[in-house]
Amino acid sequence: MKNITLPMSKDTARALQLGDMVTVSGLMFTGRSRFHIRAIEENIFPPLDYQAINCFFHVGPVMRDTPDGWEVVSCEPTSSIRFERYGADVVRRFQLRTLIGKTTMGARTAQALQEVGGVYLSKIGLSGNALRDQITKVRQVFFLEELGKTEATWVYEVDHFGPFFVAIDAHGNNYFEQLAADVSRALPGIERDLGIPADYAFTNVNPDSSANM
Amino acid sequence: MILRSTLEEAMYTAMRTASVQMPPDVRAALEQAAKEETDPMARRHLTVSLQNADLARAGKGLVCADTGFPLFFVQAGAHTTVEGGFETIFQAAAAATARATEECFLRPTMVDPLRRSNPGNNLGPGMPKVELTFSGNGDGIRIIAAPKGGGSEIFGTFYNMLFPSDGVAGIKKFVLESIVNSCYAGKICPPAIIGVGVGGTADLCMSMAKKAALLRRVGVRHPDPLVAELEQELLDAARRLGIGPMGSRGINAVLAVNIETAVTHTAALPVAFNAQCLVGRRWTAMITADQNITYTGDVA
Numbered sequence: 312m313k314n315i316t317l318p319m320s321k322d323t324a325r326a327l328q329l330g331d332m333v334t335v336s337g338l339m340f341t342g343r344s345r346f347h348i349r350a351i352e353e354n355i356f357p358p359l360d361y362q363a364i365n366c367f368f369h370v371g372p373v374m375r376d377t378p379d380g381w382e383v384v385s386c387e388p389t390s391s392i393r394f395e396r397y398g399a400d401v402v403r404r405f406q407l408r409t410l411i412g413k414t415t416m417g418a419r420t421a422q423a424l425q426e427v428g429g430v431y432l433s434k435i436g437l438s439g440n441a442l443r444d445q446i447t448k449v450r451q452v453f454f455l456e457e458l459g460k461t462e463a464t465w466v467y468e469v470d471h472f473g474p475f476f477v478a479i480d481a482h483g484n485n486y487f488e489q490l491a492a493d494v495s496r497a498l499p500g501i502e503r504d505l506g507i508p509a510d511y512a513f514t515n516v517n518p519d520s521s522a523n524m
Numbered sequence: 525m526i527l528r529s530t531l532e533e534a535m536y537t538a539m540r541t542a543s544v545q546m547p548p549d550v551r552a553a554l555e556q557a558a559k560e561e562t563d564p565m566a567r568r569h570l571t572v573s574l575q576n577a578d579l580a581r582a583g584k585g586l587v588c589a590d591t592g593f594p595l596f597f598v599q600a601g602a603h604t605t606v607e608g609g610f611e612t613i614f615q616a617a618a619a620a621t622a623r624a625t626e627e628c629f630l631r632p633t634m635v636d637p638l639r640r641s642n643p644g645n646n647l648g649p650g651m652p653k654v655e656l657t658f659s660g661n662g663d664g665i666r667i668i669a670a671p672k673g674g675g676s677e678i679f680g681t682f683y684n685m686l687f688p689s690d691g692v693a694g695i696k697k698f699v700l701e702s703i704v705n706s707c708y709a710g711k712i713c714p715p716a717i718i719g720v721g722v723g724g725t726a727d728l729c730m731s732m733a734k735k736a737a738l739l740r741r742v743g744v745r746h747p748d749p750l751v752a753e754l755e756q757e758l759l760d761a762a763r764r765l766g767i768g769p770m771g772s773r774g775i776n777a778v779l780a781v782n783i784e785t786a787v788t789h790t791a792a793l794p795v796a797f798n799a800q801c802l803v804g805r806r807w808t809a810m811i812t813a814d815q816n817i818t819y820t821g822d823v824a
Contacts, residue, residue, distance in 0.1 A: 330565070370589075371589070371631065371633070373589045373628055384585060385585040385588075385589035387589035387590055389590065390674075390678075390679065390711055392709060392711065393678075413675070413710065414708075414771070415709040433709075433710075435565070436569040436570065436573040436770065437573040437588050437802070438572050438573075438576050439586065439588065440579035441575070441579070443585055458642070459632055459635075460632060461642065476565065487708065490772075491708055494765050494766050494767060497765060497766050498700075501764050502696075502700065504761070505693075505696045505758075506692075506693055506696070507693045507700075511694075511697060513686065513698075514689055516687075
């Protein structure tokens, strides 16, 4: 399996294909909804060297404060699709070449990734405990007091972290959108066999919006 | 009389165990699904998840790091008495939740919905959520702790007020569409257990859907043959969608479709959908009146 050194180069990103399984090694930062909203709406974000720390890991880890420093208990990638409102802006602003999360992102973020030469990596199964062991160092934490342990931004050093699979490549293709198109094609036959008429419509008791236009 | 300390201990241990152990029926269903899947990615999603559960069970982490909403389903008998009265159950649930969070068995996830502030202990108005019901003539208490993951709750909740003229076809269409949408890109972490409520009021309908998803042993069909047939039909249909574990190409987007019904208004056909994710977290504690606690991963 291919291991990619972070920060990922444009060339490396553009060579990856949908479905490729990879691990990554190097530095990454974490964030969830609050990171996205604050970075774009309030211009508040951690003062990192985003050229060097260029991988954004969508996660709210379980962290334990110990006398020897912060310890990761488990870290399961969180659903990236809910950040879609800000995804493209965040990718462009920090020129991110690696996003790691769960699920996928939408067309706007895919477009931004294509522009900067980046990919979106999605998780394989639940693996928060194996991922914990691949985090070799918790380097820094930002906004812990304001946001709490789950939404804070952590900076991790990781070694052979993953594997993840390429769910959005650097050319605008999306693994899950292709799969969903196949599901859409299968659906009418399944509905027919369930006895749902092809022209079935739920009873509408609200003003017909098309009639008002 | 059941003591407060006994309740606290049972609720804490059930919640903690739910976070680190996969219920045996859910595990067996996932192992079966792993045998069935042919796509390498679909299989890998499952084998990796089972390995993750093994690590959690061995004390190395959690079944899933999103421990979600802390829920307790509590059932008492006609002769159950509790030290300080039944209100004690709610206080014990809060203490158990705070302790499990402090010890990192629950992630501090509950926040104020408008301020988005996080107290760090998963406590606040409405949480932990405790549902207290009464059944039978006993003097004990049964507690099911269910840390309900965000993915399945956030992306796997739908409600539709249908009408009698929408018919069973409407129920089927709504459930099937909800499965397709919620499983897209693995949002609800499939293979999911799908709970469906039919009938009642809006809140009762959703409550039935939630309990159908969380509290029924995988593979058990509804005792009413009409309902059981609908469950099986929808499960068979879901397996033909071409969606597998974590939204991959496969068969097992859904492990079970569990339907519960309640009588409803003659003008209405309410349908609710609530999903449980692949780890199916729940653990049961049974307390007797003489403070004896037994635990099980089953829900009988």
